[in-house]
Amino acid sequence: MGQGHEHRPGDVAPGMVVLCATRELPGGLQWAHLPVDRRLWSEEDLREGFRVRVRRTVGDAAAPIEVVGGS
Template sequence: MTMRHLHTPADVGPGTVTLCATSSQRWAHLPVDRILWADEALRDGFLERVRREVGDDDAPVEVIE
């Protein structure tokens, strides 16, 4: 069963988006500057980084704006 948690406005800082990766037992947040996130060439790197934090290369990632 995938761990679930709620997001609040405090999870997203000014000028950022927050990437939330979840695996069966862990979750991780990665704040990313909106300008950098808008550059599609950089997105895969951010997604890989937050997935590494939970130890699952295929973990689903939610973008919180």
């Protein structure tokens, strides 16, 4: 993550992952976070819905997403 927006796995609550979608704007980086229960994230058929939701929040349907705490 650029421009001072960093993630550390220790920042994520136990049993959760956090999706972070980012968008470059003229004034800097905009981001949106979506906490997701790790059990729900493990369901492949649910993942795209979570991705759509966090991208919608950041305002870019093609925004890159980082999964924090997903390992």
